[in-house]
Amino acid sequence: MDSEQPDNEMSLCISTNQSGDHKNECLNGEASNDPSKEWLHSLWWQVSNAQEEKNFYDRSAKNYEIMTDQLHWRAPQLCMKTIANWEQKSGITIPRESVAIDIGAGTGLSGVALREIGFTGPVDALEPSANMFALAKQKKIYRDWYGEMLVEGEETTVPGDMYDLAFSVGVFSDRSAKKGSLSEVVRMVKKGGYIAVIMVARHWPEEFRDHIALMEGEGLVKTLQVDAFDSDMYMREVAAVAFVLEKL
Numbered sequence: 001m002d003s004e005q006p007d008n009e010m011s012l013c014i015s016t017n018q019s020g021d022h023k024n025e026c027l028n029g030e031a032s033n034d035p036s037k038e039w040l041h042s043l044w045w046q047v048s049n050a051q052e053e054k055n056f057y058d059r060s061a062k063n064y065e066i067m068t069d070q071l072h073w074r075a076p077q078l079c080m081k082t083i084a085n086w087e088q089k090s091g092i093t094i095p096r097e098s099v100a101i102d103i104g105a106g107t108g109l110s111g112v113a114l115r116e117i118g119f120t121g122p123v124d125a126l127e128p129s130a131n132m133f134a135l136a137k138q139k140k141i142y143r144d145w146y147g148e149m150l151v152e153g154e155e156t157t158v159p160g161d162m163y164d165l166a167f168s169v170g171v172f173s174d175r176s177a178k179k180g181s182l183s184e185v186v187r188m189v190k191k192g193g194y195i196a197v198i199m200v201a202r203h204w205p206e207e208f209r210d211h212i213a214l215m216e217g218e219g220l221v222k223t224l225q226v227d228a229f230d231s232d233m234y235m236r237e238v239a240a241v242a243f244v245l246e247k248l
């Protein structure tokens with residue numbers, strides 16, 4: 001694996017808990033007057049399963065871009081940066097007319113970022129929240145919409161071996177799109193196609209990396225790039241990890 005391992009992370013709490021128990025520290029710690037922090041805290045510490053996450057995004061769709069703007073949401077651009085980093089390093093360019101799927105497309109900010117690096121091909125969306133996707137649709141980027149969730153161990157109705165590129169920005173976590181769901185994303189991609197993901201570093205524990213290693217061991221994927229982004233790059237006070245895999 002040609003990788004740069006993440007070496008730091010920070011939650012939105014001011015102090016960092018060495019034990020890794022960020023949850024309790026945040027709940028018992030600072031009370032914020034910042035609505036965008038309150039919004040993020042309620043996602044992180046009050047949502048614990050797939051249905052709650054879908055409901056959370058349905059409720060907050062109309063404010064999503066205001067909140068993420070206040071949080072300096074740069075995740076979509078950083079996911080594309082990791083694709084570009086790998087392209088530069090390898091000398092290989094993913095064809096810009098590729099057929100792509102945006103996993104957890106939200107209001108379409110990730111689709112906009114894909115267009116910004118020159119991808120012109122069709123982009124489908126897997127997005128469980130109808131309210132979020134209603135806003136994404138207005139951006140006129142997406143072709144087909146799958147209003148479904150990734151759930152570990154379950155298959156979506158998205159056809160297999162369909163896409164040249166699957167990308168996912170800010171979706172994988174320990175709440176609903178858990179590590180095992182990465183296999184479902186791999187299933188959607190053609191052999192020789194790519195999977196690009198960016199996620200909060202806190203959700204990149206050993207088990208997540210082990211799941212990728214398992215898929216590598218099975219000859220399903222190869223890791224091409226892993227980038228760690230320091231606190232504040234992905235979003236205010238939040239560190240992230242992005243990676244690119246190739247489906248073999």
Ligand SMILES: C[S@@+](CC[C@H](N)C(=O)[O-])C[C@H]1O[C@@H](n2cnc3c(N)ncnc32)[C@H](O)[C@@H]1O
Nearest residue numbers: 057104105106109110129149150169170176177
């Ligand atoms: C942080 S938002 C990111 C949206 C968009 N990708 C962006 O860059 O702004 C996460 C999105 O993932 C969706 N989501 C949450 N859990 C999911 C799951 N298990 N499978 C697919 N999408 C999910 C949510 O509905 C939400 O729209």
